[in-house]
Amino acid sequence: MPVYLLSDEPYFPDPNLAREDGLLAIEGDLKPERLVQAYANGIFPWYADGDPILWWSPNPRMVLFPKDFKRHKSLRRMVNKELFEVTFDTAFDEVIQQCARTRQTDESGTWITKEMIEAYVALHKMGLAHSVETWQGDKLVGGLYGVSLGGTFFGESMFYGVTDASKVALWHLVDRLLLWDFDMIDAQQETPHLASLGAIAIERKKFLHLLNKSLDKPTKQGRWTNH
Secondary structure: OOOEEOOOOOOOOOHHHOOOOOEEEEOOOOOHHHHHHHHHOOOEEOOOOOOOOEEEOOOOEEEEOHHHOOOOHHHHHHHHOOOOEEEEOOOHHHHHHHHHHHHOOOOOOOOOOHHHHHHHHHHHHOOOEEEEEEEEOOEEEEEEEEEEEOOEEEEEEEEEOOOOHHHHHHHHHHHHHHHOOOOEEEEEOOOHHHHHOOOEEEOHHHHHHHHHHHOOOOOOOOOOOOO
């Protein structure tokens, strides 16, 4: 399969045309209009600092259906102890910065570049990107962020500075998504960690079908702080 070179228009080729490794297109920009178009078509950006923007639609796709989230006994005990205060959309900038710092310790470096941070902060200001934060006192010790469209939450990254802090954030996100009748959390790529929490790999065609139906639901746009 060829890799497509994007134009200035926020248009993407059919995600089913992606290469075997999931790479679909290069270049373009990270403007909100293009990012929204990408997520609505099951496509996301992922690239290293200094490289051109790369757009992916992997097959299979890792998905967590909220009702299938595995609430392990140890995690349930942690939540019940109320060792963390959990908030939504109160420290988006801090969460994405912490996620970027965490990725910098990986051998491959961070894919959360300065341009990516600016792009998702812009989406947050539009009420389309959201964060969940876990706190101990006034210290941010864990969290996650992602994009919400229709009945799908597209998870981007999470971090923890205290054991289980990010899992507690995910626990509360799942509770919120169940309350709002969300269909799924897009976890993008397969990892053992996500599988241990109930995520499964599904064929891209099935994912795109589910996503298309999910986007018929109204988007919960705006800050999730007071919900």
